[in-house]
Amino acid sequence: MEYSDIYFIGIGGIGMSAIARYYKFQGYSVSGYDRTPSELTRELEAEGIAVHYEDDVTRIPGDPAKTLVVYTPAVPEELGELQFVKSRGYRVIKRSRMLGEIAKGQKCLAVAGTHGKTTTSTLVAHILTDSGEGCTAFLGGISKNYGTNVLMSRNPVVVAEADEFDRSFLQLFPETAAITAMDPDHLDIYGDADHYREAFRDFAAQVNGNLIVKYGLPIKASDTPARLLSYSYDNTAADFYADNISCDALGHYSFDLHCPEGTIKGIRVGTLGWLNVENSIAAAAICLTHGTSPEAVKAAIGNYQGARRRLDEQLNTPGLTYIDDYAHHPQELSAAISSIRGMFPGRKLTGIFQPHLYTRTRDFAEGFAEALSALDRLILLDIYPAREEPIEGVTSEIIFRNVSIGDKVLIRKEELMEYLETMDLDVLATFGAGNIDRFVEPIREMLEKRI
Numbered sequence: 001m002e003y004s005d006i007y008f009i010g011i012g013g014i015g016m017s018a019i020a021r022y023y024k025f026q027g028y029s030v031s032g033y034d035r036t037p038s039e040l041t042r043e044l045e046a047e048g049i050a051v052h053y054e055d056d057v058t059r060i061p062g063d064p065a066k067t068l069v070v071y072t073p074a075v076p077e078e079l080g081e082l083q084f085v086k087s088r089g090y091r092v093i094k095r096s097r098m099l100g101e102i103a104k105g106q107k108c109l110a111v112a113g114t115h116g117k118t119t120t121s122t123l124v125a126h127i128l129t130d131s132g133e134g135c136t137a138f139l140g141g142i143s144k145n146y147g148t149n150v151l152m153s154r155n156p157v158v159v160a161e162a163d164e165f166d167r168s169f170l171q172l173f174p175e176t177a178a179i180t181a182m183d184p185d186h187l188d189i190y191g192d193a194d195h196y197r198e199a200f201r202d203f204a205a206q207v208n209g210n211l212i213v214k215y216g217l218p219i220k221a222s223d224t225p226a227r228l229l230s231y232s233y234d235n236t237a238a239d240f241y242a243d244n245i246s247c248d249a250l251g252h253y254s255f256d257l258h259c260p261e262g263t264i265k266g267i268r269v270g271t272l273g274w275l276n277v278e279n280s281i282a283a284a285a286i287c288l289t290h291g292t293s294p295e296a297v298k299a300a301i302g303n304y305q306g307a308r309r310r311l312d313e314q315l316n317t318p319g320l321t322y323i324d325d326y327a328h329h330p331q332e333l334s335a336a337i338s339s340i341r342g343m344f345p346g347r348k349l350t351g352i353f354q355p356h357l358y359t360r361t362r363d364f365a366e367g368f369a370e371a372l373s374a375l376d377r378l379i380l381l382d383i384y385p386a387r388e389e390p391i392e393g394v395t396s397e398i399i400f401r402n403v404s405i406g407d408k409v410l411i412r413k414e415e416l417m418e419y420l421e422t423m424d425l426d427v428l429a430t431f432g433a434g435n436i437d438r439f440v441e442p443i444r445e446m447l448e449k450r451i
Contacts, residue, residue, distance in 0.1 A: 002066075003028070003066055003067060003068040003091075004028065004029055004066045004067075005028065005029045005030075005031070005061040005063075005066055005067040005068070006020070006023045006028050006029070006030050006067070006068050006069075006070065007030075007031055007032055007060055007061055007067055007068070007069045007070070007085075008020050008030070008031070008032030008033070008069075008070050008071070009032065009033050009069065009070070009071040009072070009075050009079065009081055009082055009085075010032075010033070010034060010035075010071055010072035010074055010075045010095075011031075011032030011033060011034050011041065011044065011049070011051055012034035012035075012036070012037075012038050012040050012041040012044075012051070013034075013072050013074060013095075014040070014139075014140055014141060014142075014149055015072070015095055015099075015138065015140060015161075015163065016032075016070070016072050016095055017040050017041075017043075017044055017149060017150075018138045018139060018149045018150040019070065019095060019098055019099065019102070019138065019150075020032060020044060020049055021044070021047065021049075021148070021149075021150045022102065022136070022138070022150055022152070024047065024048065024049055025152050029061070030049050031049060031050040031051070031059070031061070032044075032049070032050075032051055032052075033051070033052055033053070033054075033055070033056075033059065033081055034051060034053060035053065036053060037051075037053060040149075055079055055080045055081055056080075056081070057080060057081055057084040059081075060081060060084065060085060060090075064085075064088055064089040064090040064091075067090055067091075068090075068091050068093070069085045069090045069091065069092045069093070070092075070093055070094070070095055070098050071092060071093075071094060071095070072094070072095050073094060073095075073165070073166040074386065074387045075387075076387065094166070094168070095168070096163070096166065096167075096168030096169070096170075096171040097171050099138060099160060099168075099171060099172070100171030100172055100173075102136075102138075102158065103158045103160060103172055103173070103174075104173075105156075106136075106156040106157060106158045107156060107157045107158070107175045107176075107290075108157075108158045108159075108160060108172060108173065108174040108175055108176075109124055109128075109135075109157065109158070109159045109160070109174060109175065109176045109177070109286055109290060110159075110160045110161070110162040110169070110172050110174040110176075110177040110178075110207075111124065111160075111161055111162060111177065111178045111180065111282070111283075111286070112162035112163075112164060112169050112177060112178070112179050112180070112200065112203055113178070113179050113180030113181040113182070113214075114164070114180075114181040114182060114183040114184075114185050114329060114331065114332075115180065115181050115183070115327070115329060115331060115332040115335070116180035116181055116275075116278070116279055116282070117140065117161050117162065117163070117180055118139065118140040118141040118161055118307050118310060118326070119141075119271075119276065119279045119306065119307050119310045119311075120178060120180060120279045120282045120283050120286075121137070121139060121140070121159055121160065121161045121283075122137075122139050122141060122143050122306075122307040123279060123280065123283035123300075123301070123304050124137075124159050124283045124286050124287060125137035125139065125143070125151055125159040126143065126145055126146075126300055126304050127283060127284075127287045127292060127296065127297055127300040127301070127304075128157065128159065128287065128290075128292065129146075129151060129153075130296065130299065130300040130303065131287075131292055131293070131296035131297075131300065132296075133155060133157070133292065134153035134154070134155040134157070135151060135153050135155060135157040135158065135159045136150075136151060136152055136153050136155075136157070136158050136159070137150065137151040137158070137159040137160070138150055138158070138159070138160050138161065139151075139159075139161060139307070140161040140163065140307075141307035141308055141309060141310060141326070142307060142308040142309075143305075143307055143308075144305035144306050144307065144308055144312075145303075145304065145305045160172060160174075162174070162177065162203065164185070164186065164196075164199060164200070164203075165186055165189070166186075166189060167189070167199055169199075169203050170199070170202055170203060170206065172203075172206065173206045173207075173208065174206070174207050174208075174209075175207075175208060175209040175210075175290075176207070176209050176210045176211075176212070176226075176286055176289055176290055177203070177204075177207045177210075177211055177212070177226075177286075178211075178212040178213070178214075178231075178282045178283075178285065178286055179200060179203070179204065179211070179212075179213045179214065179217060179219060180214055180279075180282055181214060181217070181331065182196070182197050182200050182217050182218065183329065183330075183331040184196045184197075185329055185360070187359070187363050188359040188363075197218060200219070201219065201223045204219050204223045204224040204226070205223060205224055205225070207224055207225070207226040208225055208226055209226055209227070209289075210226055210227050210229060210286075210289040210290075211224050211226040211227070211228050211229070212229045212230070212231055212239075212240070212282065212285045212286060212289065213228065213229070213230055213231075214230070214231060214232065214278075214282070215230040215231060215232035215235050215237065215238040215241075216232075216235075229260075229285065229289070231278075231281045231282050231285050232278075232281070233274065233277060233278045233281070236258075239259070239260050239285070240257065240258065240259055240260075240281050240282075240284065240285040241257075241258050241281065242255035242256065242257055242258070242277055242281055243255065243256055243258065244256040244265075245274075245277065247274075247342065247343065249318075250272075250316055250343075251272040251273060251313075251316070251343030251344065252268060252269060252270070252271075252272060253268075253269045253273070253274060253276070253277045254266060254267065254268045254269070255267055255269075255277055257281060257284055259284075259285070259288060259294075261288070262294075264284075264294045264297065264298050266298075267280070267284075267298050267301050267302065268301075268302050269301055269302070269304075270301065270302050270303055270304040270305055270306070271304060271305065271306040271310075271311060271313075272306075272311050272313055272323070272339070272343055273311050273336075273339030273340065273342065273343055274338075274339050274342050275311060275335050275336065275338075275339040276306070276311060276339075280301045280304075283301070284297045284301065309324055309325065309326040309437060309440075310325060310326055311323060311325050311336060311339060311340075312324045312325065312440075314440065314443075314444045314447075315444055315447050315448065315451075317451060319426070320425065320426065320447060320450060320451060321344060321347075321426070321427045321428070322427075322428045322429070322430075322443060322444060322447050323340060323427070323428075323429045323430075324429070324430045324437070324440045325429060325430070325431050326431075326432070326433055327431045327432070327433075328355075328356040328360070328431070328432055328433035328434075329360070329364070330364050330367030330368050330370065330371045331367075331371075333353070333368065333371035333372065333431060334370075334371040334374065336429070336431065337349070337351065337371065337372075337374045337375060337429075338374070340427065340429055341374070344427050347426045347427045348376045348377070348426040348427065349375050349376045349377070349426070349427045349429065350375065350376065350377040350378075350379065350423070350425055350426070350427065350428050350429070351372065351375040351377070351378055351379070351428075351429050351430075351431060352379040352380075352381065352416070352428070352429070352430045352431065352436070352439075353368075353372060353378065353379075353380055353381065353430075353431045353432055354381040354382075354383075354384050354413065354431070354432035354434045354435075354436040355368065355380075355381075355382075355383045355384065355396055355399060355432070355434075356383070356384050356386060356432055356433040356434045357383070357384075357385070357386055357387075357388055358383055358385060358388050358389075358390060358391040358394045359388060359391070361383055361394055361395075361396070361398065361399065362391060362394045362398075365398045365399050365402065366402060368399045369399050369400075369401075369402035369403045369404075370402075372399070372403050372405075373403050373404040373405050375405060376405070376407065377405070377407040377408070378403055378405060378407070378408040378409070379408075379409055379411065379416070379419065379420075380396050380399065380400050380403075380408065380409070380410045380411075381396065381410075381411065381412070381413045381416065381432075381436065382395070382396050382412055382413065383395065383396055384432065384433070384434025384435055384436070386434065396410055397410065413435075413436070413439070416439060417439070417442060417443075417446070420443065420446065421446065425447070425450075428443070428447070430443065
């Protein structure tokens with residue numbers, strides 16, 4: 001690349017910050033803008049990357065010929081900095097295009113899906129790193145094993161989370177890929193469920209080695225030039241599946257993994273819940289078809305600590321447990337709640353949920369209400385708008401009124417901590433993709449005082 005400066009508009013995003021860190025590692029001068037400071041932006045600044053928080057064109061490197069600008073589609077089109085670089089001769093590309101450029105010419109292992117992709121791709125990266133092979137990985141969450149969302153290696157293997165938002169994953173042409181789920185989402189972009197699923201088939205057509213699909217998803221052999229394989233939690237018709245499944249008192253599962261080449265016995269999952277058995281099977285399938293040894297796969301699944309905010313164990317005692325999860329789609333919520341139920345049968349489950357986006361709330365209000373009705377007690381917060389403007393008539397109330405359990409309350413996030421102080425809690429879970437993560441540490445600290 002002929003550029004010396006790379007400037008990121010929206011540098012604080014999980015995917016953007018990973019690419020910024022990668023280019024800093026490669027020796028480029030890296031800087032950027034984000035709307036608000038966060039733990040991620042503070043880490044970037046500590047690593048020597050200049051970040052500012054005002055829409056200020058004077059902070060952009062001045063030479064368009066030497067500066068590449070990367071932006072996220074989550075940034076509003078009318079942002080002054082984005083308008084400036086587009087009108088002044090800078091080369092301006094989306095984050096997804098940048099990731100595609102990095103992956104080109106290397107072996108790319110990718111994980112796509114409405115949900116499950118962050119945990120699964122982070123586990124794939126951990127298996128390859130733990131085995132000694134190594135990889136460069138761009139993750140949609142913070143790996144708890146490594147404390148970062150990017151791993152660096154000279155080995156020409158790239159692990160990527162293939163994100164369907166804005167059709168980003170169509171910039172990738174993986175050698176091996178998995179598709180974990182195709183539950184409709186981002187209907188503000190795709191319009192309807194058919195177009196959403198069609199994009200996944202377009203992605204499947206770009207995989208050229210092995211494509212591993214969750215059993216039952218509507219992907220056929222004719223949709224892809226790759227060898228098509230399937231995985232399942234426990235369906236014996238799949239190519240990869242678990243049996244002899246057991247769970248210990250603190251929520252960790254063990255299982256035997258059946259593969260086309262044989263059985264790997266006695267895998268213990270380092271992370272919690274049946275959902276992570278399923279994610280482990282998908283990650284194992286990717287790595288085994290890639291050529292990683294069964295022994296290395298088994299060992300790495302056992303010492304994998306997970307991704308931050310994915311069934312993330314904050315506190316786990318027989319009388320008081322707290323788990324934090326990123327679930328922000330009805331199927332994710334349902335799977336996470338079911339997983340927590342499976343870990344802690346007979347205990348009272350309180351869930352705190354912050355809806356993410358007005359459009360998603362509007363499109364899936366009934367699904368959210370149904371998923372949340374599986375809780376014993378619900379604390380529902382106001383919608384986190386992210387990149388969106390309010391939509392008339394769309395508030396958390398349209399979810400709340402259809403939740404069938406009687407023990408429910410709708411409050412503002414500013415009231416949350418004071419409200420929790422008064423509650424008798426057994427198993428508590430926080431859910432959402434907005435700024436509910438800012439409450440995780442205060443909640444954990446409050447609960448630790450009760451032990």
